[in-house]
Amino acid sequence: MMRTRFFLTMALALAMASRLVAASQAPLPANAHTVAARLNVAISKLAGTATGQSPSLAVAIAENGRLIYDRGFGKAKPNTRFRIASITKMFTAVSILQLVEQHRVALAASVATYLPSVPYARKITVRELLQHTSGLWNYVNAAFVDGAVRKPTTPAAILALAASHPLGFAPGTKYAYSNTGYVVLGLIVEHVTGQSLSTYEQQHIFAPAGMHDTTFGRAAPNATMAVGYMTPHGPRATAYDPSWLFADGDIVSTAADVARFDIALLGGKLISPQTFALMQQNPVETHDASGSYGLGVQISSPLGYRFVGHHGGVPGYATDNEMVPSHGLAIVVLSNSFDFITGRVNRVVLRTLLPVSPVAAIREDPAITARFRLTLLSLLEGEMDRSKFTPKVDAALTPDVLKQTVIALKPLGAVTSVKYRSMRKMRHGNAYYYDVTFADGRTMTWEFALTARGKIAAIGSTGG
Numbered sequence: 404m405m406r407t408r409f410f411l412t413m414a415l416a417l418a419m420a421s422r423l424v425a426a427s428q429a430p431l432p433a434n435a436h437t438v439a440a441r442l443n444v445a446i447s448k449l450a451g452t453a454t455g456q457s458p459s460l461a462v463a464i465a466e467n468g469r470l471i472y473d474r475g476f477g478k479a480k481p482n483t484r485f486r487i488a489s490i491t492k493m494f495t496a497v498s499i500l501q502l503v504e505q506h507r508v509a510l511a512a513s514v515a516t517y518l519p520s521v522p523y524a525r526k527i528t529v530r531e532l533l534q535h536t537s538g539l540w541n542y543v544n545a546a547f548v549d550g551a552v553r554k555p556t557t558p559a560a561i562l563a564l565a566a567s568h569p570l571g572f573a574p575g576t577k578y579a580y581s582n583t584g585y586v587v588l589g590l591i592v593e594h595v596t597g598q599s600l601s602t603y604e605q606q607h608i609f610a611p612a613g614m615h616d617t618t619f620g621r622a623a624p625n626a627t628m629a630v631g632y633m634t635p636h637g638p639r640a641t642a643y644d645p646s647w648l649f650a651d652g653d654i655v656s657t658a659a660d661v662a663r664f665d666i667a668l669l670g671g672k673l674i675s676p677q678t679f680a681l682m683q684q685n686p687v688e689t690h691d692a693s694g695s696y697g698l699g700v701q702i703s704s705p706l707g708y709r710f711v712g713h714h715g716g717v718p719g720y721a722t723d724n725e726m727v728p729s730h731g732l733a734i735v736v737l738s739n740s741f742d743f744i745t746g747r748v749n750r751v752v753l754r755t756l757l758p759v760s761p762v763a764a765i766r767e768d769p770a771i772t773a774r775f776r777l778t779l780l781s782l783l784e785g786e787m788d789r790s791k792f793t794p795k796v797d798a799a800l801t802p803d804v805l806k807q808t809v810i811a812l813k814p815l816g817a818v819t820s821v822k823y824r825s826m827r828k829m830r831h832g833n834a835y836y837y838d839v840t841f842a843d844g845r846t847m848t849w850e851f852a853l854t855a856r857g858k859i860a861a862i863g864s865t866g867g
Contacts, residue, residue, distance in 0.1 A: 631719015
């Protein structure tokens, strides 16, 4: 059940995906107090127990090396801690790249160079682990479904489970998200350094970045921890042992501490600017709503700004850490509702701090707009023509997903207008953006992605 980004709105919230978009440096508005007040009002509307809200919500913003905003909403305070889920992968990736800079690990080396007993170690490289192109079976979903996560485990036991599953494809030939790969990366760090992953990252990431409210596995005994829920009005998420998440999702932190990590990363304090650029070079297309994937980072720009970061989710928590390097900006969103759409907060922040999108205007194609509207209306009715979707999206559109999406969107009422915003080119097609207004007055920006052959690769809301 661990996720990177969800697919359908409300039930599976759409991730932000794109290619690089150039943008010039833009300063923050002059009156910081006015900006903070506007953010407080807008974000506070997203905190609560109604559909689409989060009981506890923490938001931190960094700009040009400074933490400029740190606020808790609902039941959260600025020092409230959350499970940051797959944002953890950024820390694991930075640990590996620090060792690459020291010539202690090579991206092109096989896993067998460091851990010969790992399943398929001679066939997989370190780079393939970082980019989810290893083909290793993804253990997390099965572990949550069968309840194994209720008891402690070890990385070795996780890899023993993976060994009983064949590779999904020849390593390096395609993308398939694999938490198992990041378990291996964590073990490589431990093998090369002779330290536990937690000790290494405490010394080489947390301390240099000034992160004082961050731990592995569980929150400190005296810390305030947000209780996780599956929806804002319940139920509470089923308890699980954090040992199952290791290097792919076991960090507990605050929004401000994650923002301090971003400040250190953008400022060259953890890895060199050249290595940070390497994390973003030659990303692999995921062929779904999650965009492209570099070395431990997702790369996307649905609203016209290039985001580099990672989304995360484990039962009880939805998280997002997004940097906009061209503007020296970082936005961290931590929620204790599994179905919360973190992109809604990102949208508020971008509209407040960077109101002018750098996306070039591209003329609307009425036929594409009509097709989007028809698909959206079909989605709202829970009836889809599956032949119109890519196989991967079709598989994700389970009856339960459709049912839950209809239930989540029904309170918004009928669609009253669809307004074209922009289009971006992808490697295998195009993504189109529309402002959709519902009968209750709410407006959301939706992405509608089509492959070069006209199959629907994504449809969902980036927030409202």
